[in-house]
Amino acid sequence: MLDDKTDLKSILKDPSLLATKAFVAGEWVDADDGTTFDVTNPARGDVICTVPDLGRAETARAIAAAEEAMKDWAARTGKERAQIMRKWYDLMMENQDDLGAILTAEMGKPLAEARGEIAYGAGFIEWFGEEAKRVYGETIPGHQRDKRITVIKQPIGVAASITPWNFPNAMIARKAGPALAVGCGFVCRPASETPLSALAMAVLGERAGLPKGILSVITSAKASDIGKEFCENHTVRKLTFTGSTEVGRILLRQAADQVMKCSMELGGNAPFIVFDDADLDAAVEGAMASKFRNNGQTCVCANRIYVQSGVYDAFAEKLAKAVNALKVGDGLKEGVEAGPLINEDAVKKVQEHIQDVLDHGGSIVTGGERHEMGGTFFQPTVLTGVTQEAKVSHEETFGPVAPLFKFETEQEAIAKANDTIFGLASYFYARDVGRITRVQEGLEYGIVGVNTGLISTEVAPFGGVKQSGLGREGSHHGVEDYLEMKYICLAV
């Protein structure tokens, strides 16, 4: 275990996984101009290491190399690609502890969660490697006697990704997985806060036998330059992004100039509804999992908790008890369940949302302040008496704040849950089968968790409706975003 003075490298079983150069066109490189930027540990505030600050020129080289490497990669059989991806999956799982420690150090989530993310991320590599063998086409009865119609699916071309800091491994894995599986080249630009997990994945990808140039990792401090290169470079055929709706809109506008295909996994504002016939203990367990996973910093975290009036007080009391039991601290230390927030801006947003609830007549049941550990640690918080006028009912808090709204009827709960521009994940707890059916059908969301707070898995299609995004990631549907359909009409 890392004590406060030990450096990260010294606790890794394989210190070579802590790569500090960028991976471009199959080479480990510095920036052309030699510049670097710091990667810091949000729990301690200290610098872990520096990485190269690449720009558009290096990104263009990575894109060109991906195009070149694709010629052979796409020509291989699905099974050949699958074998390399399986090896990559195995290496990720064999190195789960080290990858987890690197992830915790740069991002802050507790080690157990970080190891869980490695398994989750590796799962996408395994799943999509298997799918490589199942990129099926179609035959369609001809429209004239002498016509034969077939539909084949081909890799879309070079795919580029931009991903956030909250899942430094899994968000890349669920984009790289389908792209590489179907034969695309892949260039990723990890968040500037968390480049180390991406580089460690590339180390293992190289060991697994991914061909030179098929995968590049662009470390950079300034995202907008790399985003522009991705959108303006004519070799890139696909942009896949996870992050805020605001940045998603910018990228969609930029990508429009060359009519680039885009997948967008954007912000959420997940409602979590507890009906009066719910198993309350199960609902509290689900709310803890959904709300406090990654310290509230996921796009599928419960953001608004609606509780029916008959069980409101009992639920609030049980939830506050569970929240008070959470152990906050440095994620690299044993038993910690909630780490720091990613940065000071995140703390300010949490404070603003809490103050706004108080200004609208709500109250704090527990938490509400910076944690005594200082830095960006924040007390897990429960708020009651929250109304639709509060900011938290319209904006993602992205922090450990559980705001409880009261409602009376099923129709009211559905209407309030849908009263948002977002439509990613939603959750509800109930036992009446008629109610369960009506509510799951009535929620305008891409994902509905019924009597569960955990919905993430590589085997299901993850994605949102409304302004939460475009496309689906995971499941057999996940490869479609990286394929083009070609219709062939043969006269015989």
Ligand SMILES: NC(=O)C1=CN([C@@H]2O[C@H](COP(=O)(O)OP(=O)(O)OC[C@H]3O[C@@H](n4cnc5c(N)ncnc54)[C@H](OP(=O)(O)O)[C@@H]3O)[C@@H](O)[C@H]2O)C=CC1
């Ligand atoms: N849907 C989701 O999964 C996520 C949602 N969010 C939401 O967004 C809020 C802000 O978080 P934040 O991390 O700043 O999210 P952003 O959307 O700003 O960042 C996500 C990624 O996009 C990059 N980026 C930022 N601006 C541009 C640009 N102009 N062109 C190209 N890439 C860009 C970032 O780079 P860099 O790291 O260098 O800034 C990062 O890699 C959160 O509080 C949360 O509400 C955040 C993360 C994930």
Ligand SMILES: O=C(O)CCCC(=O)O
């Ligand atoms: O917050 C996000 O970026 C979405 C990932 C969460 C998940 O896959 O469960």
